[in-house]
Amino acid sequence: MAKVVVLGVTGEKGLWLVDIAAGTVTPVQVPASGDLAAAVKQRDAGGVFIKNVDFAIAVSSADTVFSGHVDG
Structure with missing residues (x-):
């Protein structure tokens, strides 16, 4: 299973390395x-x-996710 993901968000420049095992971005x-x-x-x-x-899913904030909304 993958432990690292490379992400890019629409409209944002650059990429991010998400290390799931280490909990870092x-x-x-x-x-x-x-x-x-x-x-x-x-x-x-x-x-x-x-x-x-x-x-x-890309949303506007972590609060959006924790409240159960996924359409940001």
């Missing part, structure tokens, strides 16, 4: 070449890249 420096760089170029062109993630 850190910014990702995108490499100049390679698979991650290609995925970022796809994202910059308006594409969506999803692999091995089966649930993700």
